[in-house]
Amino acid sequence: MSGGFKGFFQRLGRIGSSRHKRRIHYIKAEMVGLRRQMAVTLExxxxxxxxxxxxxxxxxxLSETEFKVYSQFGDDGIIQYLISHLPAVPTFVEFGVEDYTEANTRFLLAHNQWRGLILDGRPDLDAVVAAQGLPMLYDLEVRSAFITAENINDLILGAGFSGEIGLLSIDIDGNDYWVWRAITCVQPQIVVAEYNAVFGPDRAVTIPYSPAFERSQAHHSYLYFGASLRALCRLAEEKGYAFVGCNQAGNNAYFVRQDLSGSFQVVSPEAGFVDSRFRESRDEQGRMNRLAGAARLEAIADLPVADLESGQTIPLRDLRSR
Structure with a gap:
């Protein structure tokens, strides 16, 4: 036998490897097809x-309007309800999208054919989103960047967005309050902003601003980030927005520009607050420990927050004593 047993098994290995590669290619193609069929059914x-x-x-x-297609919770429904009662400008900006498989604006992109911009700190965002075929199918701009209060306006303007837009969605698990406060280049009709329900309903507080803030590095529990609902409502009022409620999961707050808010039920932070229903905390070894209730605040009680009403930086534990 030419080449002996060694050559025979090498040739057999090449044949097997080729078949294996074809099989993998076939499975991948099948998975892409299934994902497309699921997307069509969902949409x-x-x-x-x-x-x-x-x-x-x-x-x-808002609790009666929720449904989920691509959003993490029922936010797709809330957004559809809000835009149905507005002369909505069909453009959006969303940042903090991870790989964009789960996002507040993807249904707007696919169902309503809105033009949009998404931003996230992951360096491979463009490749990940391109692999889903979205930039070819829709009018979508994609930018990878670590977002700060100093660069957000340049990032939005550099992608070709300015002036009035339909919706701004903010979810960066950190400097959300400070970044929203810094935005001047667009005037959204609707703002969706993540709040930290662990900070409670009563005080206007946020993490102190740090351009390099990362939730995973700030505290092992992952509970120390963002701003309270009252802090976002305070900022919204300063910017000319009315608070119209939260989603039932207790992580996203909704604001409509005051000149457009007549069709909606405007609520106070006290009446509109929803405590978060999910449990995502971790212990010092990085294991999920799923703290609930007051135990969540106790885990981060010694960390500082900026009290927007007093202008002071205080430990979180002081929220329970004032």
Whole structure:
């Protein structure tokens, strides 16, 4: 036998390897096809839900409008309800999107055909989103950048967005308050901003500003980030927005520009506050320990927050004594 047993097994290995590669390619193609079919099914169901919430009367509580297609919780429904009662400008900016498979604006992109900009700190964002085919199918700009209060306006303007837009979605697990405060280049009709329910409903507090802030490095629990609902409501009022409620999961707050808010039920921070329903905390070894209730605040009680009403920086534990 030419080449002996060694050559025979090498040739057999090459044949097996070739078949294995073809099999992997086939499986990947099947998975892409399945994902596309699932997306079509989801978007068809989402379209029916979008028509349902669009037919709801003005001043409907946001809790009655929720449904999920691409959002993490029921935010797709809330957004569809809000835009159905506005002369909405069909553009959005969202930052803090991770790989954009789960985001507040993806249904706007796919269902409503809005033009959009997404930003995230992950360096491979463009490649990840391109692999999903989105920039070829839709009018979507993608930018990788670590977002700060100093660079956010340049990032948005550099992508070709300015002036009035339909929606701004903020979820960077850190300097959310400070970055929103810094934005002047766009005037959104609707703002979706993540709040930290662990900080409670009563005080206007946020983490002190640090351009390099990263939630995973700030504290092992992952509970120390962002701003309280009252802090965001305070900032919203300064910027000319009305607070219209939170999602039922207790992580996103919704604001509509005051000149457009007449169709919506405007609520106070006390009435609109929703405590978070999810448990995502970790112990010092990085293991999920799923703290709930007051134990969450106790885990980060010695860390500092900026009290926006007093102008002082205080330990979180002082929130319970004032």
């Amino acid at each position: 068809l169901a989402g379209g029916a839900e979008a028509r349902r919430v669009a037919a709801l009367p003005p001043r409907t509580p």
